[in-house]
Amino acid sequence: MPSKHKDHRPGENDPPRACDQGPRDLRGPLPWGMSAADLPGPEGRPAPPPALPPEVAFCLELGRAFQAYGIPAHRFEDALERVCRRLGLDGQFFGLPTAFFASLGQGGHHWTFIQRSPAGETNLEKLSDLQETTDALIEGRLDATEARSRVRGILSAPDRWGPWLTVLCFGLGSAPAAMFLGGGWREMVLTALLGMLVGLAVVLLGRRAGLARLVHPVAGVLVGFLAVAAAWRFPQVSPQILTVAGLIVLVPGLRLVVSMNELATGNLVAGTARLMDTAMTFLSLGFGVALGQRLTGPLLDRALLGTPLPLPAWTVLPILLLAAAAFVVIFKARPRDLPWIFAACALAFYGTRQGSALLGPQFGVGLGAFVLGLGSNLYTRLTRRPSVVTLLPGLMVLVPGGLGFKGLEFIIQKQLVVGLDTAFQALFVAIALLTGLLLAHAAVQPRTAL
Numbered sequence: 400m401p402s403k404h405k406d407h408r409p410g411e412n413d414p415p416r417a418c419d420q421g422p423r424d425l426r427g428p429l430p431w432g433m434s435a436a437d438l439p440g441p442e443g444r445p446a447p448p449p450a451l452p453p454e455v456a457f458c459l460e461l462g463r464a465f466q467a468y469g470i471p472a473h474r475f476e477d478a479l480e481r482v483c484r485r486l487g488l489d490g491q492f493f494g495l496p497t498a499f500f501a502s503l504g505q506g507g508h509h510w511t512f513i514q515r516s517p518a519g520e521t522n523l524e525k526l527s528d529l530q531e532t533t534d535a536l537i538e539g540r541l542d543a544t545e546a547r548s549r550v551r552g553i554l555s556a557p558d559r560w561g562p563w564l565t566v567l568c569f570g571l572g573s574a575p576a577a578m579f580l581g582g583g584w585r586e587m588v589l590t591a592l593l594g595m596l597v598g599l600a601v602v603l604l605g606r607r608a609g610l611a612r613l614v615h616p617v618a619g620v621l622v623g624f625l626a627v628a629a630a631w632r633f634p635q636v637s638p639q640i641l642t643v644a645g646l647i648v649l650v651p652g653l654r655l656v657v658s659m660n661e662l663a664t665g666n667l668v669a670g671t672a673r674l675m676d677t678a679m680t681f682l683s684l685g686f687g688v689a690l691g692q693r694l695t696g697p698l699l700d701r702a703l704l705g706t707p708l709p710l711p712a713w714t715v716l717p718i719l720l721l722a723a724a725a726f727v728v729i730f731k732a733r734p735r736d737l738p739w740i741f742a743a744c745a746l747a748f749y750g751t752r753q754g755s756a757l758l759g760p761q762f763g764v765g766l767g768a769f770v771l772g773l774g775s776n777l778y779t780r781l782t783r784r785p786s787v788v789t790l791l792p793g794l795m796v797l798v799p800g801g802l803g804f805k806g807l808e809f810i811i812q813k814q815l816v817v818g819l820d821t822a823f824q825a826l827f828v829a830i831a832l833l834t835g836l837l838l839a840h841a842a843v844q845p846r847t848a849l
Contacts, residue, residue: 454486455503457547468526469519472669496673523732528553560728562602569598572725575718576644583707593645619687627695651680652794659833719744726792743789747771747797765831772839779845
């Protein structure tokens with residue numbers, strides 16, 4: 400008997416079954432910062448990543464520009480976070496001397512980057528231009544596209560000063576340090592020659608990345624050897640003054656102060672890394688000086704400690720003006736910064752001199768740093784330029800000035816090789832410098848991005 404029911408086959412008139420209604424979303428809520436576009440497609444293939452917004456790319460480019468010129472970590476992070484708020488981004492940054500981490504978010508997307516960059520160079524003109532661009536962006540006078548174009552133009556611009564003028568100014572910048580340390584005309588002339596030799600080594604070795612790391616030991620060997628030879632030839636010349644003054648431009652005074660400032664402001668990783676880099680620079684210079692002096696052989700024992708005749712008081716201001724002009728070229732500042740740099744050098748010199756007379760050489764350096772910091776922060780308020788434009792040249796006068804005058808024994812009494820006690824004294828001077836600058840920053844805040 401035939402069946403009353405026909406064979407049932409699924410057809411298009413059948414109601415949809417549960418299994419035919421498409422895959423159900425069993426993944427639960429998405430993590431923060433993810434959208435459905437970030438999940439694999441229906442065939443298991445990952446969805447293409449969203450395009451990087453131009454605001455995010457600009458923040459990374461600006462961060463690399465900041466690091467190229469040695470911005471301290473706390474100011475680096477603060478400036479970039481202010482830029483992110485202006486651009487509508489959720490940004491957090493962690494700065495190091497040669498790298499930085501960036502966590503940036505916009506809408507439903509979030510990105511994390513690590514950016515590696517070489518150690519920063521000193522270029523006060525480009526640093527000033529970067530601050531002007533950053534402030535204009537934060538204040539709404541520029542949009543991200545215009546600011547990015549300006550930043551690229553700043554980075555690609557050639558240096559204002561040529562290499563041979565830089566070599567000459569290395570000598571002109573080293574000679575005043577001999578006067579600050581109590582030397583006379585002989586020490587100044589010989590130090591100028593040693594400084595130009597150091598500048599030549601910096602220019603020639605700096606053209607190749609592999610040789611640039613040898614600048615400090617090579618300069619130390621040259622200055623150490625020639626300082627002893629000059630003291631043997633001219634018995635009244637002090638080899639210690641020649642050595643310190645000849646290398647003063649390479650002494651990382653600003654890096655030492657910046658590293659301790661980073662430690663004081665809670666940026667422990669950046670401060671420790673920068674402090675170790677500063678220590679390695681000092682060790683490289685010290686090793687080079689010791690090797691150069693040892694190569695003199697019997698001249699080392701015959702080079703007596705000279706007693707130079709100090710220069711009259713009226714020579715101080717002309718020599719400070721000479722030093723300021725040299726620092727404009729060495730640190731690649733703008734020509735119109737010369738009056739401000741000269742004023743900073745004068746503040747540092749006379750502030751340290753008066754402080755040393757009243758409080759002693761160690762605390763006198765702190766008073767000089769306080770006066771210099773006040774002047775630099777006032778300069779920033781008046782001109783909206785980075786305080787480092789006047790702070791760095793002032794430190795070049797402040798450091799040898801603090802170790803000179805009544806504190807010259809920190810170096811001279813240690814024979815030719817600087818001993819461990821001198822290192823502790825130098826550390827104490829650095830702490831005094833930092834304390835003075837922190838007090839100046841608390842008294843007069845600069846109110847700029849950098």
